[in-house]
Amino acid sequence: MFNLLAKFLKLLNGDASPGQISLGFAFALFVGLTPFFSLHNLIILFLVCVIRVNLGAFFLGSAVFTLIAFIVDPLMISVGESLLNNPELTSLWTGLYQSDVWRAFKFNHTLLLGSVVTASVLFIPMVIVSRIIISVYRERLMKWFEKLQISKMIKASKFYKAYEKLGELS
Template sequence: MIKLLAKLLRVLNSETDPGQISLGLCFAMIAGLTPLLSLHNLFVVLLVFILRVNLSAFLLGLALFTGMAYLLDPLFHRLGLAVLTAPSLADLWTFLYQSVWWRLEHFNNSIVMGSLVFAVAMFVPVLLLSNLLIRRYRQHVMVWVQKTRIMQMFKASKLYQTYETLSSWRPG
């Protein structure tokens, strides 16, 4: 975990495009919030590999959002059930229910549907927000943080030593 945090710090402080970091986090949000062994997550992993998204951000985001998913399960269940039992969508779900691939996707499960709807709906807002935050961080916070007493103490910590070790590696 310490290594992962150190990697994130390194990524944030590096020259990596903020869009790549944000996209990694957003893909992690889909894979982490929805049940991991879902068909759509295979597609997400494919995109993560093919698109030049930041893998460290994806892995850290995956751990973070998987943990959050346990807390948000009741919300996803209610959301998914509402979507699946909405009379206006009944024809669509009945049509998809006939398809082998959609059945394999297990779309008719309340948590799968709820978490997927939530993650997809949050994809663009989270992408834009994280982009903005990363830019702001680099412009204003990074220099100030470096000078704070807490950061000085942090630099003396084991976490920072790990970060330093990783910094000597070649950027990915």
């Protein structure tokens, strides 16, 4: 837990742009909220590698959203179930399922469909909100925290120096 928090703070205090970090968190929504072994996750991983996304934020966000997914899975299942049972969308689902390409995505599963739709809806708000939070943190809170006496004491300790060396090795 402390390791995850330390990595998060190191990420926020690093040199990566807020846009790259926020995109990493937003793409992590898909990988974290949806079942991992899915075709759409391969596409997300490809996009993460092609687009300039902070990989640390992506992997950290994936771990956090995976933990959150255990809590919200019943909600995702109900979203997917309501979409699949909607009579107005029956022809869409039938047409997609008759195509081999769309059948490979397995959108006929309630959990997968509900979590992909939820992650798609939350993608843009996640980019915007996380970018604002990172910018505000860097402009105001980071400078204030570095001025605190306890922060100076922690950075001067042998434990912190050993931790920094371990961070450089990984």
